Amino acid sequence: MGANKTSKENDEVVKSFNADYKQKFVSCDNEATNDGLFSKLNENDRISSTIFLRVPVRVTVLLLLIALLFIYTMYIEFNLPSHDTASFDTSEEINIESGVALKVDKVVSCYYNTPSPGPTPQLRPSAIHPHLCTHINVAFAQIRNKEIYLDNEQYESLTQVVLLKRMNPNLKILLSIGGAGNDTGFPNMVINHASRKTFIKSVKTVLRTYGLDGIDLDWEFPMVNVDINIYKRQRQHFSQLLREIRMEYIRENRDYLLTMAAAAPETIVDVAYDVDQINLYVDYVNVMTYDFHAFSKYTPFTGLNSPLYHRSMEQMFLATLNINYTVHMYLNKGLDRSKIVVGIPTYGHTFTLVNANNGQVGSPAAGYGTLGGLGFVNYPDICKFIAKFRSEVVIELDPDAKVPYLHKELEWISYDTPHSAMEKANYIKEQNLRGAMIYSLNADDYEGVCDEEVEGSLKFPLAMSVKHALADKVKSN
Template identity: 30%
Template sequence: MKTVSLFLLVALMSLVSLTVKAQSAPRPTVIGYYSGDSVKVSRYPVEKLTHLIFSFGHLRENEFFLNKRKDTLLLQNMVALKKRNPSMKVMVSLGGWSGCATCSPIFANADNRKVFARSVKKALVDFGADGIDLDWEYPAIQGFPGHAYSPDDRANFTALIKALRKELGKRYEISFAAGGFTEYLEKSIDWKQVMPMVDRVNLMTYDLVSGYSTISGHHTPLYSTAAFPQSVDRAVTWLDSIGVPVNKLVLGAAFYARIFETKDTLDHGLNRPASFKRGLSYKDFRGLTDSAGFTRYWDAKAQAPYSFNPHTREFASYDDSASIALKTKYVWQHHLNGIMFWELADDKESGGLLDVIDETLKKLF
């Protein structure tokens, strides 16, 4: 009887400790990128976001530039959503996978960096936005095929952040989207110099198996496996090991699937010779159901779902409600800044993955 009572007391104390910890810790940020329709953005539950990121602004010569026909209306509508969620920050993003063709040569020049920083501030003031997210893919290493890159990009990226912070002051937020894979982490950024000047870094811990891969695999796993070491946990652990403050790290989740066509049907298509076939938004995941010939599996080591159709030899890697809940809990357990995802337009307008994040956080805070 005493043993049972002691067990109950220990369990109660642990519960109280976790509750106090959750109540004392700041609620994590929830950040969604958006590149979709300017009208449909209002259909999403933006009340569940802390940040909404306009994707993407462009670099025209040495200035931040918005396409007047499309971009201007979208950004205006995104800022207008702050009436529904006054505490939400609306950020503008530069670049994207194919949007930084001239970043390397332009940002190599100090005068260009100053002009760019001034143009960013003007855009933020004109539209009533709250900061900039740099999505340069990638400084110092190869990114989009044909885009220029140089070893000097690493130092120039630091200088760019410095120019932006000097121009924007403390009024506006600065973040950047960082590759979640080893080469980027080790070569692209001078973390010691950059992190004190930014509010957070959005880790793109997705596309870790890219469209250029010849082997199928988890493109956004929580943990590493022997077959594929890249993962959310590996990126976070490595950055923590070099002194990057974890309370500035934002974990990245995928609201879409990457589908590969495998050469055979062994191991349900996982880690097999394959070629990338297509992407699929979470809102269209009915195409991955049993009725479509797919079977869902769970990798207990990677803590990641995947599906396979043996008839078409299609392998799908993605986040779903189970893995999103685990990633959200990981943010809390490791005291990270928050969770972000690409992208809101891929989600369901209701009952989607953003709702899973919100529901999970409500249980923790």
């Protein structure tokens, strides 16, 4: 729980947590103990063995079935990685494209959105460097009928991402469930113990089937945009869900990871989460420290997507919309430093200025910008825009917030660069936090277009900059 824990000490903390809470959880939850989601499997195995011994006339057929089962088991063993050895220790020694070896003890948690059907070029799992991230969250599965639902495209992508573990056995693969939107299935699933138990059974099945290292819950957000009279206990139910998932991990002696994505604005945190309860049950929290400012009818002015600090002229509520305030707010509410993972975006927010001659932060805006869509623009598209209008684009760095913005005529964009991403990673190290979260690999420059004039240009420059900055050791090969 302290600020200076090593990875080995973190392992001891997890083991201690398991020992301290296992008896408590099992004794205080008779219903879950009696049901024992997986004890029935052992009973069925014993029954099957008895039937086998009492029906000798079917020995030949059964031996054939056993042989087929053995072949299938070997296929699974050699084609899907084991999850039983999943570790909270993320130390690794890697070689990257630049020829530099990095040892990273921090979490670098990268979200990967699975491709959607269609001819549009999209990031494929095979293009992801297996050593780029310590953890990859494959996003986003939904919840249907209280169970995890994956469509065909998500299934294919998930299985391909898992194969990256062949090239980097230390890589952790998690399935992220939920995402933005109101139809994620969380409200109906968390509402009572029976429905949560159905979901947890589904979780265990998915973890085993795909050889995953854990799950990431991204409910946006408990108690927000709902009728308080109907869902007045969503935040409590969410805490109960986290507890019950952790309890199942402990009961089955599994070291699967349990993480979650959480809002950054304090106005949401105060109604959506019991932070002290979250701190007990999750391995870490991916804090979404971005989207602090975006165009809307309520905020018709330019603003910074993911500022590290508040600007000197910002007061009251506006002064809370930054990474530094969010980190200390979570610390004050009871989240350990070792469980805070700071979100770093690979996309920007666009605005259309009212006056082309007024391009500062906080200038009046008439709507979204023309680049990208709905106010969002990926980093490589920003690079192309700068390259195309190089002499006309004005790029400025906010000295307080430590992030850049640009404008050209009426187009105004807040975004991150490799330099600003490294600033945030250095902040993470200085504050001794658990690590960084990248959202997302899809919006990073995965084709290397931002540096096309350089032979062998670096791909994923934002994520790679974070990885470099978080490295404990950098040495020449």
